[in-house]
Amino acid sequence: MICTCFGKTLNLTALGRRASETARLMLGVPDYDTYVAHMEATHPAQTAMSREAFFRERQAARYGAGGLRCC
Amino acid sequence: MAAQRRNVSQGLIWGGVAVLGTASLATLALSRGESVNAIWLVVAALCTYAIAYRFYSLFLATRVVRLDSTRPTPAVRRHDGLDYVATNQFVLFGHHFAAIAGAGPLVGPVLAAQMGYLPGTLWLLVGVVFAGAVQDFLMLVFSVRRDARSLGDMIRAEMGNFAGTVASVGILSIMIILLAVLGLIVVKALAHSPWGTFTVFATIPIAVLMGLYSRFVRPHQVLEMSVAGVALLLGAIWLGGAVAANPVTASWFTFSAQDLALLLISYGFLASVLPVWLVLAPRDYLSTFLKIGTICALALGIVVTAPALHMPAITKFVDGTGPVFAGKLFPFLFITIACGAVSGFHALVASGTTPKMLENESQARLIGYGAMLVESFVAIMALVAASVLQPGAYFAMNAPAAVVGDTVQQAAAVISGWGFAITPEALTQLAHQVGETTVLGRAGGAPTLAVGMATIFSNVLGGDRLMAFWYHFAILFEAMFILTTIDAGTRVARFMIQDFVGAALPAFRSNRNWTANIVATGAAVGGWGFFLIQGVHDPLGGINSLWPLFGIANQMLAAIALTFCTVVLFKLKRGRVAWVAGIPTVWLAICTLTAGAEKIFSDIPAIGFLSHAAKYRAAAAAGQILAPAKTMADMRQVIANDNVDTAMAGLFMAVVVVMLAAGIHAAWRAASHPSVSAREVPDDMHLLRQNA
Numbered sequence: 186m187i188c189t190c191f192g193k194t195l196n197l198t199a200l201g202r203r204a205s206e207t208a209r210l211m212l213g214v215p216d217y218d219t220y221v222a223h224m225e226a227t228h229p230a231q232t233a234m235s236r237e238a239f240f241r242e243r244q245a246a247r248y249g250a251g252g253l254r255c256c
Numbered sequence: 257m258a259a260q261r262r263n264v265s266q267g268l269i270w271g272g273v274a275v276l277g278t279a280s281l282a283t284l285a286l287s288r289g290e291s292v293n294a295i296w297l298v299v300a301a302l303c304t305y306a307i308a309y310r311f312y313s314l315f316l317a318t319r320v321v322r323l324d325s326t327r328p329t330p331a332v333r334r335h336d337g338l339d340y341v342a343t344n345q346f347v348l349f350g351h352h353f354a355a356i357a358g359a360g361p362l363v364g365p366v367l368a369a370q371m372g373y374l375p376g377t378l379w380l381l382v383g384v385v386f387a388g389a390v391q392d393f394l395m396l397v398f399s400v401r402r403d404a405r406s407l408g409d410m411i412r413a414e415m416g417n418f419a420g421t422v423a424s425v426g427i428l429s430i431m432i433i434l435l436a437v438l439g440l441i442v443v444k445a446l447a448h449s450p451w452g453t454f455t456v457f458a459t460i461p462i463a464v465l466m467g468l469y470s471r472f473v474r475p476h477q478v479l480e481m482s483v484a485g486v487a488l489l490l491g492a493i494w495l496g497g498a499v500a501a502n503p504v505t506a507s508w509f510t511f512s513a514q515d516l517a518l519l520l521i522s523y524g525f526l527a528s529v530l531p532v533w534l535v536l537a538p539r540d541y542l543s544t545f546l547k548i549g550t551i552c553a554l555a556l557g558i559v560v561t562a563p564a565l566h567m568p569a570i571t572k573f574v575d576g577t578g579p580v581f582a583g584k585l586f587p588f589l590f591i592t593i594a595c596g597a598v599s600g601f602h603a604l605v606a607s608g609t610t611p612k613m614l615e616n617e618s619q620a621r622l623i624g625y626g627a628m629l630v631e632s633f634v635a636i637m638a639l640v641a642a643s644v645l646q647p648g649a650y651f652a653m654n655a656p657a658a659v660v661g662d663t664v665q666q667a668a669a670v671i672s673g674w675g676f677a678i679t680p681e682a683l684t685q686l687a688h689q690v691g692e693t694t695v696l697g698r699a700g701g702a703p704t705l706a707v708g709m710a711t712i713f714s715n716v717l718g719g720d721r722l723m724a725f726w727y728h729f730a731i732l733f734e735a736m737f738i739l740t741t742i743d744a745g746t747r748v749a750r751f752m753i754q755d756f757v758g759a760a761l762p763a764f765r766s767n768r769n770w771t772a773n774i775v776a777t778g779a780a781v782g783g784w785g786f787f788l789i790q791g792v793h794d795p796l797g798g799i800n801s802l803w804p805l806f807g808i809a810n811q812m813l814a815a816i817a818l819t820f821c822t823v824v825l826f827k828l829k830r831g832r833v834a835w836v837a838g839i840p841t842v843w844l845a846i847c848t849l850t851a852g853a854e855k856i857f858s859d860i861p862a863i864g865f866l867s868h869a870a871k872y873r874a875a876a877a878a879g880q881i882l883a884p885a886k887t888m889a890d891m892r893q894v895i896a897n898d899n900v901d902t903a904m905a906g907l908f909m910a911v912v913v914v915m916l917a918a919g920i921h922a923a924w925r926a927a928s929h930p931s932v933s934a935r936e937v938p939d940d941m942h943l944l945r946q947n948a
Contacts, residue, residue: 205479207350210343211548212478212541213609220337227335240476241533243338248532248747 213247214240270310277303284569285374291564294640297377298558301636305629308385313625316390317618320825320833321397325618330404330611333937340404342615345622352610353627354544356392356602357551359438359738360595360810361635363701367803368592369642369650370580372570375589376639383590383597384632387840391814392602393624394821394837399607400614401936407607411820413935414827419918423816424752426911427604429904430809431749432780434601436787437802438738439524441700443516443792444799445731450509451500451691453516455728456735457509458492459539460523466538478541485542486549493728497691513792520742521785528746528777536743543737550709550733554637557712567643567650572675579655580699581800582862587851591807596635598844600813602628638701641708648678649686649695653704656797657697658883667696691724699797706730742784749780790897795884796862804855805904808848812908815844819919826926827934834923841919845912852909856902865905869898 186197206216217239224233234242280300284292317323331342343351368376395407402410408427412420446452466485470478499505511519527535576584581592595601606624614620642650651671652660660667664680671678687695690707698704710726718725753776758765764772791798821837858864861871875882876891885891926933 203344203347206344207347208479208545210347210351211354211544212482214476214478215338215341215343215613217476219341223335223337237475240478244533244537246339248536248744249751 214243270307273303273306277307284377287569291566292569293562294558294565294644295562297373297565297636297640300377301381301633304381304385305633308389309621309626309629312385313389313393313621316393316625316836317621320830320836321394323397323617323620325616327401327617329400329614329617330937331613331615334403334612339609340612343613345615345619348610348613348615348619349623349627351613352605352623353630354548355605355609356599356627357547357631357634358595358741359441359702359734360599360601361631362638362705362734363441363803364593364595364807365635365639366642366701366704367580367654367799368589369567369639369704370571370578370654371574371585371589372568373565373639373643374569375574375585376593377636379589379593380597380632380635380639383593384628387814387818387844388596388598388602388632389625389628390836390840391598391600391817391821392606392628393620394824395603395606395817396611396614396624397617397620398821398824399611400617400620403937404611405607407603407817407820410607411816414820414823415918415922419915419922422911422914422918424756426809426812426816426908426915428749428752428756429907429911430600430806430813431745431752432783433787433802433806433809433904435524435742435745435749435780435784436791437799437806438741439517439520439784439788440791440798440802441702442735442738443513443520443788444698444700444797445702445706445735446511446516447513448510448694449500449692449731450506451496451724451728452731452735453509453511454499455489455492455496455732456739458496459489459542459732459736459739460535462488462492463535463539463542466541467534470538471533481538482541482545485538486545489542489546489732490729493725493732496728497724500691514789517785517788517792521781521788523739524742524746524784525777525781527743528750528780529773532747536740536747539736540740540744543733543740546733547737550730551634551637554641554709554712555633557709557716558637558640561712561715563640563644563712563715565640565643566645567647571647576863579651579659581803582796582860583804583851583854583858587847587854588804590847591804591811591851593635594807594810594814596632596638598811598814598840599631600810600815600817603813603817638705641705641712642701644708644711645704646678646682647676648672649683649707650704651676652678652683653695653698653707655697656699656795656800658795658797660696662696664694664696689720689723690727692727697797699799701799702731702734705734746777746780746784749783750776753779786900790900793884793890793893800862801865801901804851805901805908808851808855808905808908811844811848812912815841815848815912816915818844819915823919823922823926824934826923827929827932829926829932831923831927841916845916848912849909852905852912855905865898865902869895869902872898 188195188197217236220239221233224231277300280296283296284300331340334340335342365376398410399405408420408424411423446456462485466481470481499509574585581588610623648671652667660670664683668678668680668683683695687693690710706727709730710723713726714720714723754765754772763769766772787802791802794801818837818841822834822841825834825837854863856865859867861868872882872891872894876888881891885894
């Protein structure tokens with residue numbers, strides 16, 4: 186979806202995707218498609234984790250030893 | 257010609273921002289007697305941030321660390337799709353901000369408001385521009401250039417193993433104090449409040465429901481799950497009102513501070529032993545979105561309602577006699593407000609997950625410096641919310657019963673005597689408005705902030721009718737992310753303890769070792785639980801002694817991080833600009849050491865732990881029992897607590913002194929070294945690996 190605002194063209198679909206990416210990363214879940222693209226490009230012999238497995242792996246990592254957040 | 261015209265218009269714009277900022281600050285500073293509009297405070301802050309970002313952070317980026325957009329970041333070099341992912345800078349900004357902002361910037365400024373809004377405002381602005389944002393930015397850049405290593409690892413590599421170990425002890429002790437003081441804030445807000453207690457309890461089944469849903473029904477759909485969770489939470493606040501209105505159900509959810517503290521300790525233990533997906537993760541998701549949403553709503557509320565500040569610019573309590581926390585403006589203001597001005601904790605975040613995702617070095621300015629400016633703005637809004645209240649109401653909520661008494665009549669008389677006129681009826685009316693039986697003795701910031709926010713929000717939406725709803729919304733929102741910090745922090749402390757013990761006993765380190773897990777979790781919970789219980793029994797409300805210890809610890813950590821940054825600048829042969837980190841280091845060292853020494857040695861029992869212990873010892877020797885002690889055993893406990901607090905403050909001071917000495921030594925050696933001796937990647941990667 187495209188809309189114009191103050192003479193500038195805005196791609197609302199792309200903006201929405203960014204917003205959802207930001208919201209997910211705030212919870213410690215990075216972009217799954219980026220991960221899959223990386224696996225296909227650099228480790229074609231290995232099978233990439235499924236979306237569910239990827240989510241679980243990231244969730245476990247967030248609350249591991251390095252998961253420090255501020256007060 | 258075009259470039260020249262652009263320069264002129266740029267100059268005009270920034271000149272305008274400078275004039276506007278100065279005029280707003282002057283309005284704030286010079287007002288006497290009449291109340292000032294909060295908008296002046298907001299404008300002064302925004303102008304300061306804009307100028308600092310445009311000029312000072314540019315200086316740091318180009319002249320001090322010389323950001324190089326061609327130098328590959330860890331996200332590029334070690335891309336793995338999981339931890340190391342080059343991320344859009346605005347997306348990463350959101351991640352970083354969500355990780356640094358918590359309850360800290362909301363609580364400190366509320367406590368500091370007892371001295372008036374001006375001292376807190378000035379420290380927040382000067383502190384963030386020259387210390388806090390500098391620390392966050394430098395730590396991020398140095399970590400990015402060291403393969404996204406953590407603060408402890410980097411100190412070990414650049415300053416030696418001994419300094420690294422001392423820093424780690426400092427980090428573990430700040431965790432313990434932080435968790436205790438945060439727990440105390442929740443306990444103070446929920447004691448004898450069935451409405452608040454019900455809604456906070458309700459978050460546990462809601463989180464479990466969300467956890468089960470995301471585990472078994474629709475995995476990875478975190479956003480839809482969070483939306484549903486927020487809706488359930490709002491429902492729980494509404495239901496809480498009904499629960500509190502019925503005497504039978506209200507009695508089920510009415511607890512004393514002591515009982516709540518014990519519940520919290522057991523909960524902290526369970527939540528950090530249970531699988532993360534069940535309670536911890538879903539509640540973390542809820543609190544993250546509530547946090548961001550509420551911060552945006554608060555900003556909007558302040559701008560729309562433009563409330564007047566009723567707190568004077570400066571109160572007489574700058575002399576150290578204030579009821580909320582004891583001690584003079586220097587050094588205690590500077591440790592009471594840590595988060596928002598400079599927070600050592602951020603050094604851990606800026607050397608944690610964020611450097612692994614930075615796409616390009618040039619973006620470190622927005623994320624490191626910029627995100628800290630936003631946190632400072634959150635602190636400014638908290639200060640506004642506290643200053644919007646009538647000062648009489650503010651002191652009634654924050655002064656301990658030992659000072660103002662425990663009835664509204666006594667409190668109103670004492671506080672009016674200080675020159676902040678308030679009637680007993682007004683205090684009863686306020687409690688009634690927010691749906692509570694009393695607002696007295698609710699120190700710790702959360703309830704004050706909640707009344708302030710409720711006042712601001714109810715002016716936008718709902719009026720008086722919704723005041724009680726907004727109050728409990730604000731209480732819930734703070735309790736939510738404090739509880740999340742307690743779960744997550746207990747886990748982190750557990751891993752640190754396992755790591756420490758594991759150095760001697762390698763089997764203890766394994767995550768699959770259940771004995772180690774239980775023992776280390778028990779030690780972590782026992783540590784903060786001890787200080788929490790002590791705070792609950794403190795006659796002066798506990799926040800009084802614990803918040804300064806937390807502030808000292810947090811500023812100690814900042815001093816450690818900034819010492820490290822200064823050393824690295826010397827090692828890079830940039831000693832000429834090392835003052836950018838050196839001056840804030842010296843300032844923080846002066847503040848923490850003075851505050852620590854006063855907390856230990858001051859003759860005034862309200863400030864000094866030793867004189868407080870001496871007072872109780874003398875009374876015990878004479879066979880007297882001083883409140884809150886009820887028996888001789890209680891008296892001995894009070895004295896023992898004072899000794900532990902003395903040891904804690906002494907430990908923090910020792911850590912600062914050792915780190916400063918190590919820093920001066922390392923900087924001296926670097927200065928006499930003929931060439932650059934900092935260990936950065938990629939060129940010096942082999943050295944770093946050898947050392948690790």
